Amino acid sequence: MNITERIGAARMSGYQWLIVALCTFMNCLDGFDVMAVAFTGPSVTEEFGLNGSQFGLLVSVGLIGMALGSMLLAPFADLIGRRPLILISLTLGTIGMFGAAMAPSVTVMGFFRLLTGIGVGGILASTNVIASEFSNAKNRGLAIGIYTAGYGIGATVASVVAKATVGGDWRIVFYAGGFGTLLALVVIALLLPESIAFLEQRRPRGALENINRTLARMGMDSVSQTDLDQAASVREGTRQTSSGWLKQLLTPTILLWITFITIMFGFYFVNSWTPTLLVEEGLSESAAVTAGMAISIGGTVGSVLYGVAARVRTPRVVLIGFSLLSAAMMIVFILSTSILWLGFGIGVLVGALINGCIAGAYTVGPPLYPANIRSVGMGWALGMGRIGAILSPTIAGMLKDAGASATQLYVGAAVVVAICAVVLIALRRHDPESAPAVKEPATA
Structure with a gap:
């Protein structure tokens, strides 16, 4: 076995698990970044007259x-390494967050939002892979x-900071994000x-020594130069048989x-538009942030x-359930927000389900591909997927200006999420992990 198979x-x-925790910490930056804009939306809109x-x-702009x-950045991870790319991306994110906090106009803020997004994109493209490779x-x-x-x-951290600054300076939220990203830069430089x-x-210079140092920390036996040479030979042989994979798996x-x-x-509709839409529907800014x-x-x-549910049923089937429940709960949520405690409870369910869908997509995708092209x-x-992330807030804004209500926008977004379930049903015969369930009655 090569080292990856041994792991x-x-x-x-x-x-x-520490490495997974470090990757999780960096993924927190994505959540803070997106919600920093969402929770400060009413204040930013008022200050800049948007x-x-x-x-x-x-x-x-941030999603773009x-x-x-x-x-654009992710391919460099295969040239210079995942760790250097993450450090570069964290630097871009730090500059972007502090720049947005000090922006004198929406144009300047948009530029730094773009820069932050580029940094976050580079981080996510690398950390998702690292978390998988070390598991x-x-x-x-x-x-x-x-x-x-x-x-x-x-x-959640972004929401706590935003709630504390309601009625005050919205820029504090972005300053907090800048300091958080700077902290991540230091921690990752020391530990990852x-x-x-x-x-x-x-196999850059010193590769064997670095590999064995990391394997020792993982409690695994070291490898030799011969082991690396043999693994390289196997990969080269496999690569020769992988041409035309896109046509075969189209x-x-x-x-x-x-x-x-x-x-x-x-x-991204739920996470970027909810506070602003609820304020438009008559809720106070504090209640909308809540x-x-x-x-x-x-x-x-x-x-x-x-992840727990996927241990019991096929991941694809679990994702079908999560997507349908997400769509249903999105509609229930927007209809229940006039009763704050009920809206809060339904909101927790919406967050759990839609976030579970993201984890499900990450889980369902890899088995569709051979290991050498995964x-x-x-x-x-x-x-x-970023196409959906980019279109979502833009389309919602255009429909809102055209007179659509918060309820209509939420129902429309729920329909899009429900389409995912139909697509996953069509994916059944291509999913290796669904093979044992082929003879079951139409469950999916």
């Missing part, structure tokens, strides 16, 4: 940056679930190792792209709940 078969060590379309564009970061096969789903929960944690898979495949690839697009559409906080709180546990397949899926 997959071995027991998870405390050091590996209409719905302009605010939606401000939200989308994430897409650019994922697609064994048994706990990979749980590790990804914990990693995904970082978004909800970061969003380079990816073993990168070292094994690219249908499941397109279905997976649609799955990511629909889930991210609903996810409702948004409920969604964030639910998000901290939703992905872990998905990163390529998932990388494109994540990039395509």
Whole structure:
């Protein structure tokens, strides 16, 4: 076995869980970043005199940056290493958050939102891979679930900071994000190792020593130069048989792209527009932030709940259930917000379910691809998913300016999320993990 296969078969060590925790911490930055804009939306809109379309564009600029970061920065991880790219991305994110906090106009703020998004995109493209690479096969789903929960944690922190500043200076939220990203930069520089898979495949100077140092911390036996040479020979032989993979897997690839697009559409609609829409519906800014906080709180546990459920049923089937329940609860939520305690409770469910859908997409995608092209397949899926993330706030802003109510916007977003379930049903015959359930009556 190569080193990656050895890690997959071995027991998870405390050091590996530390790496997952570090990746989760960095994913918190995504949650804080998106919700910093959402929770300060009413104040930012008032200070800069924005209409719905302009605010939606401000939200989308950050998401466009994430897409650019994922697609343009991520390839450099295979050239310079995952760890250096993460450090560069954290630097960009730090500059972007502090820049947005000091922006004198919406144009300047938009530029720094773009820069922040590029940094976050570069971080997410690398940390998702690292969390998977350092996890064994048994706990990979749980590790990804914990990693995904970082978004909800970061969003909850953003909501707490925003709630504390209601009626005060909204820029404090972005300053807090800047200091948090700067802290992450220091912690990661001190604690995060380079990816073993990168070292094994690219073999830069000192690769063998770095690999064995990390393996020792994981409680695993060291490897020799001969082991690396043999693994390289196997990879080269496998690479020769992988040409034309996109043509062979075109249908499941397109279905997976649609799955990511629909889930991210609903996810970013809920997380970016909720406070602003609730203020428009007559709630106080404090109450709207409280409702948004409920969604964030639910998000901290939703992905872990998905991971637990996926141990019982096929991950794809669990994701169908999560997407349908998410759509239903989104509608119930917007109809119940006039009763604050009820809206808070339903909001927790919405956050848990929609965040669980993100974890589900991360889990369902990889088995569709052979191991030697899995990163390529998932990388494109994540990039395509950002289309939904970018379109969601922009379309919502345009419809709002055209007279759509908060209820109508939420129902529309719920329909998009429900489409995901239909796509996942079509994905059944392409999903290796669904094979044992083929003879069951139409459950999915």
